[in-house]
Amino acid sequence: MHKIYKYRRIDIRNIESLCEDTLYFSPPSSFNDPFECEPTIESDSSNEDLEKILYKLIYSRTYRESMRILKNANIDEDYKKNVSKEKARNFSNSKINELRYLATDDEYEGGVEVAKNRLLAHEVRREILKWQRKGICCFSTSHKEPLMWSHYADSHRGMCVGYDFKRVPEPQVSRVEYGGDRIIRTSTIWKAIFEKDIDAKKTINDKLFLRKASQWKYEKEYRIFMEYGVQESPLRMLDVTFGMRASGTAMYAVVSALRKRNNPVKFYVVNEVYGKFTLQRKRLDVDDILSSYPRIAQSGYEIFGEVCD
Structure with missing residues (x-):
């Protein structure tokens, strides 16, 4: 694993987040899975x-x-x-x-x-x-998972932001495990508290924060833990991929916001693979997007002038 991806809507809050290079670390209680972090x-x-x-x-x-x-x-x-x-x-x-x-x-x-x-x-x-109160930010190892685009990127109208780990210090990223149980035994808690057992502490942490039902396996999820709320990103932003339903104006807004960034960001767009239920991505023609917007509304008279009979 060299990169991870964050699926997002394209809205004011997320454009601000891209410009400021921040991430939001959610409390587990806000997750859509009622079993999340509930051992x-x-x-x-x-x-x-x-x-x-x-x-x-x-x-x-x-x-x-x-x-x-x-x-x-x-x-x-x-x-x-x-x-x-x-x-x-x-x-x-x-x-x-x-x-x-x-x-x-x-x-x-x-x-x-x-x-x-x-x-x-x-x-x-x-x-x-x-x-164990922690804020959690969730990522995937895939940028072309249709269900992720549907669930977390505004039904393919959003974007998927790619990151790598080349920061100092290198961020600690944890993999989510799927299946199994969510049981923590009190004897394990005893070992973690009174015997300072490292394996016991890891078991508690994993059952609390890194265990999900097998049905979520398609997410291929990794997590980073920090304090609740908006934090400066511990990752290095590399690219932004737009969904197959992303509008031209939405792409223009994101490209314009990031194109003068000191660490350049690459831009892609995903398309369907002909005849299949899969996605592929290709480089976005940034010049074409930038030359297409902003537009100025003009009437036929303003464009062509008065037309003689």
């Missing part, structure tokens, strides 16, 4: 271990959040840490005591210990989703 937590741990896991997760998250809130406060650094630690301890203990109490409800089948195990596993899942 199932399967308990294979004792209630005692589950409480320790949950305590550690809540403590770490609450401490970080508290320190972030106090970051710009004009108070002693040690005081900030002590306040944050106390808040994290209180919140962690409060949540565990709450779950212990809820588990005594007679409505739960199987007894208190079974109910407690389920409640703890459910709360661990909630914390895992908060623990």
Whole structure:
């Protein structure tokens, strides 16, 4: 893999993004697949271990959040840490005591210990989703996948932007795996937290962010992770390919925006392969596009003058 591609609509926001060389990193909750980044937590741990896991997760998250809130406060650094630690301890203990109490409800089948195990596993899942908050930008290895053009490039009216990795530092790009399950076992979480097991951390990360149903395999997806929102692109832009339904004015707008770029961008357009359900691309005649627009509306009188009988 030497290049990856980002399918996009052609609109003001995306033209601005091209001009500014930025990418948008989305929260997983905005994805169109309801299974995205939504793992199932399967308990294979004792209630005692589950409480320790949950305590550690809540403590770490609450401490970080508290320190972030106090970051710009004009108070002693040690005081900030002590306040944050106390808040994290209180919140962690409060949540565990709450779950212990809820588990005594007679409505739960199987007894208190079974109910407690389920409640703890459910709360661990909630914390895992908060623990690994990342913005995601998605790419494909193909610029000629018809379904990608349909789903992500305005039904072939959009564009596909090509990038490579020749930046310093070189960006970290992760491949999405298709199929399998989305189960994270609590014993794996224990290893990641308390034993600092690298393989366990990787398993959690992969199940959270790099696992999709096999039906999505056509996307040939890779991902980059950064903070949520618009970020400067960590990739090098190489080319822009226009869809087979892209209008001349849309192509003109993008070509005009990028043609004086210091690092030149190549322009292509995709066409159907005769008699097949596949696409091919060819170089766009940039001079032809630039000479065709902008147009000036003229009436017949303005073009030809007064016509004599």
